[in-house]
Amino acid sequence: MTSEADFAEHYRNNYRRVLGLCRQLLGRLQSAEDAAQEVFLRAHRSLSSYDRTRPFEGWILTIASNYCIDVVRRRRKEAQLFGTEGEERIAAEADDSDVLGDLLAQERAAELKAAIASLPERYRLPLVLAYYRDASYDEVAANLGITRTHAGALICRAKQALRRALTAANESRESNAESRSLNKETA
Amino acid sequence: MTTRCPSPLARSMYADGELPAADAAALEAHLESCVACRARIGALRAERVALRALLADVEPAEVAVPRLERPLGARGLALLGLGALAAGLFAASLWNALAEAVPSELHWLSPLDPGALLSLLFSFALFLTNEGFAMLTSTVELAALAVLLALLAYASTAFLKPRAGAAVLLSVVLLVAALPLPSHAFELRKSDGATAVAAGEKIDDTLLAVGQTVSIDGDVNGDLLAFARVVTIRGHVAGDVITGGETVEVQGTVGGSVYAAGRGVTIKQMRIGRNLYTAGRDVAVESGVEISGNATAAGSSVNVDGKVGIDLTTAADAVVIRGEVTRNVMGFGQTITLLAPATVGGNLVAHVAANDNLQIATGATVRGNVDKQITQGPRGQRTVSRYLTGSFYTWQIVRLGAAFLAGLLLLWAVPGLRTATIADAGAGVKDGAIGLVTAIALPVVAFIACITVVGIPLGVLSVVVWLFGLYFAKIVVAQMIGRRLFVSPQGVPHYAATLLAGLVVVIIAINLPWIGWLIGIALTLLGLGMIVTYVSERSGRTL
Numbered sequence: 001m002t003s004e005a006d007f008a009e010h011y012r013n014n015y016r017r018v019l020g021l022c023r024q025l026l027g028r029l030q031s032a033e034d035a036a037q038e039v040f041l042r043a044h045r046s047l048s049s050y051d052r053t054r055p056f057e058g059w060i061l062t063i064a065s066n067y068c069i070d071v072v073r074r075r076r077k078e079a080q081l082f083g084t085e086g087e088e089r090i091a092a093e094a095d096d097s098d099v100l101g102d103l104l105a106q107e108r109a110a111e112l113k114a115a116i117a118s119l120p121e122r123y124r125l126p127l128v129l130a131y132y133r134d135a136s137y138d139e140v141a142a143n144l145g146i147t148r149t150h151a152g153a154l155i156c157r158a159k160q161a162l163r164r165a166l167t168a169a170n171e172s173r174e175s176n177a178e179s180r181s182l183n184k185e186t187a
Numbered sequence: 188m189t190t191r192c193p194s195p196l197a198r199s200m201y202a203d204g205e206l207p208a209a210d211a212a213a214l215e216a217h218l219e220s221c222v223a224c225r226a227r228i229g230a231l232r233a234e235r236v237a238l239r240a241l242l243a244d245v246e247p248a249e250v251a252v253p254r255l256e257r258p259l260g261a262r263g264l265a266l267l268g269l270g271a272l273a274a275g276l277f278a279a280s281l282w283n284a285l286a287e288a289v290p291s292e293l294h295w296l297s298p299l300d301p302g303a304l305l306s307l308l309f310s311f312a313l314f315l316t317n318e319g320f321a322m323l324t325s326t327v328e329l330a331a332l333a334v335l336l337a338l339l340a341y342a343s344t345a346f347l348k349p350r351a352g353a354a355v356l357l358s359v360v361l362l363v364a365a366l367p368l369p370s371h372a373f374e375l376r377k378s379d380g381a382t383a384v385a386a387g388e389k390i391d392d393t394l395l396a397v398g399q400t401v402s403i404d405g406d407v408n409g410d411l412l413a414f415a416r417v418v419t420i421r422g423h424v425a426g427d428v429i430t431g432g433e434t435v436e437v438q439g440t441v442g443g444s445v446y447a448a449g450r451g452v453t454i455k456q457m458r459i460g461r462n463l464y465t466a467g468r469d470v471a472v473e474s475g476v477e478i479s480g481n482a483t484a485a486g487s488s489v490n491v492d493g494k495v496g497i498d499l500t501t502a503a504d505a506v507v508i509r510g511e512v513t514r515n516v517m518g519f520g521q522t523i524t525l526l527a528p529a530t531v532g533g534n535l536v537a538h539v540a541a542n543d544n545l546q547i548a549t550g551a552t553v554r555g556n557v558d559k560q561i562t563q564g565p566r567g568q569r570t571v572s573r574y575l576t577g578s579f580y581t582w583q584i585v586r587l588g589a590a591f592l593a594g595l596l597l598l599w600a601v602p603g604l605r606t607a608t609i610a611d612a613g614a615g616v617k618d619g620a621i622g623l624v625t626a627i628a629l630p631v632v633a634f635i636a637c638i639t640v641v642g643i644p645l646g647v648l649s650v651v652v653w654l655f656g657l658y659f660a661k662i663v664v665a666q667m668i669g670r671r672l673f674v675s676p677q678g679v680p681h682y683a684a685t686l687l688a689g690l691v692v693v694i695i696a697i698n699l700p701w702i703g704w705l706i707g708i709a710l711t712l713l714g715l716g717m718i719v720t721y722v723s724e725r726s727g728r729t730l
Contacts, residue, residue: 156199
């Protein structure tokens with residue numbers, strides 16, 4: 001059995017990771033601090049099931065994603081939280097917006113974070129699982145109870161949505177800048 | 188040869204290294220010849236790196252590692268168990284002391300009163316805490332002892348060092364010595380048909396008799412508990428009589444008090460050493476009955492023809508008194524009638540619906556004053572005036588303080604309840620329904636457990652759990668309300684602050700005129716449902 005001191009050490013080492021995951025997965029649904037607390041409580045209760053040969057971080061992040069997905073599912077009662085695979089695939093094929101790369105270069109992390117936070121849950125959850133937790137598509141699919149391709153389509157759609165959001169923000173900023181300079185000229 | 192460009196989905200999956208091998212090979216073949224796609228894939232990979240870096244970046248301002256909240260472990264559970272036991276014993280003795288001083292009519296003032304939920308609850312709580320307690324004490328003590336022993340045994344093996352074993356053994360011995368050993372012995376008579384104690388038969392212990400019909404013609408030296416469809420008692424009982432049934436007929440002599448409930452309760456030709464508490468649709472205390480202490484009778488119709496040694500308190504649609512009451516009569520009813528040769532040695536206070544509804548026939552005597560009060564609706568004057576009394580506010584502050592301390596203890600022991608909440612209206616209705624079922628089911632379980640002897644400890648336990656649940660329900664709701672009050676981007680303050688704020692709101696809400704009692708019931712049921720939901724989620728869900 002892992003001792004209390006060990007657990008406290010794990011807590012200190014992993015709290016930020018867990019908190020971050022909860023924040024990304026839950027968005028505004030529930031306080032991420034509360035969720036992280038709950039995750040560690042659950043972990044502590046089931047310490048006996050923790051396989052010490054494997055990294056603690058992976059184990060606690062699994063508990064955290066299961067907990068958060070549970071919370072999201074409970075709050076959102078729609079039968080198909082993640083849409084259908086067919087719809088999402090077709091939508092993913094249809095959209096071929098620019099890649100975020102250049103936009104990201106423009107030091108717009110804050111805008112992108114806000115855009116991630118306001119993504120619909122069906123896109124945010126798989127994206128965060130894949131890119132924050134480094135979960136494979138198979139793991140994401142298993143976590144969310146959908147197929148692998150469905151998970152891939154949702155992640156693809158998530159990125160497309162982010163690009164659109166950033167492009168829109170970009171355009172409005174440019175037009176603002178233009179109108180400001182026009183104003184200056186007229187003045 | 189140039190193949191068709193891969194779809195955005197295929198490119199995205201490929202950039203993530205997740206495209207199935209066959210598709211990936213085809214895509215790579217295409218990349219050889221398509222500059223645009225190569226650029227796209229490169230950009231997608233850069234995007235992946237950038238997104239991962241961004242997501243991994245948790246703002247430093249919010250990452251201070253909080254104090255490690257340890258969940259309730261074996262030690263905590265043991266401490267909590269001991270604490271609850273001590274608190275329970277303390278509360279019980281305090282209650283007993285208070286019960287001596289406070290007239291039984293004022294028991295509704297108790298902080299455990301869940302908003303006059305059911306009068307049934309009242310009589311049952313009274314039964315358990317007052318006279319019934321004396322009889323049940325031995326069982327409770329036995330159960331407490333067993334729990335303590337189990338806890339200590341568990342504690343010693345689970346988390347104490349081996350050499351502490353001696354200390355544990357010592358404390359067990361001390362506890363066994365300190366706790367009074369069960370002094371009451373039980374005798375049980377149970378049958379599907381008729382259960383009887385024949386005339387001339389003597390029973391030295393407390394007797395619990397259950398059956399279709401119960402007839403007691405012999406002598407019982409302890410207490411008598413009798414539950415059946417028809418209960419007939421004609422013998423002599425030295426202790427108390429606690430009885431319930433469709434038809435209850437009691438005569439003979441009883442040294443202690445009589446608690447009788449049934450559809451029809453008839454007390455005839457009898458001497459009662461202490462008090463009579465009775466409730467039923469038709470309650471009759473016939474002439475020839477002598478009660479040394481007080482009599483309390485409630486029902487649809489109450490007839491008192493016998494003699495009451497001290498006070499008579501009665502509540503019924505129709506109250507008819509022909510007997511003799513040495514001191515005062517307090518009556519609540521649609522109509523109250525005193526017929527000859529009724530005699531009231533002290534005062535008569537009659538709460539009746541209309542001026543003409545108090546009738547004192549010629550030949551009936553009231554030596555003291557007659558105070559006639561016309562009740563205005565079900566909640567009458569008491570509701571209006573209580574806000575003007577200082578004691579009301581003092582009481583509420585005491586209540587707030589007690590609930591706050593109890594809440595702190597609860598939230599400290601069960602950190603998960605600090606964040607218990609209700610997702611939406613639907614979940615609220617569901618929790619309320621669960622609360623309602625729990626509020627009704629537990630006493631039923633307790634009652635069934637009590638009459639099927641195996642379960643007297645179980646019955647007592649259910650009632651204790653139930654009372655605690657009712658008490659903690661509003662606290663849980665208060666904590667939720669408190670958290671809603673303090674919602675801010677910086678997070679929520681310490682749970683003591685949210686609890687206190689929530690409790691103030693709840694106590695004000697449940698004391699609102701006219702609707703406060705309804706709010707109280709609603710909040711209690713909601714909280715009870717939340718607790719049950721929480722507990723079931725905790726125990727049922729796997730990670």
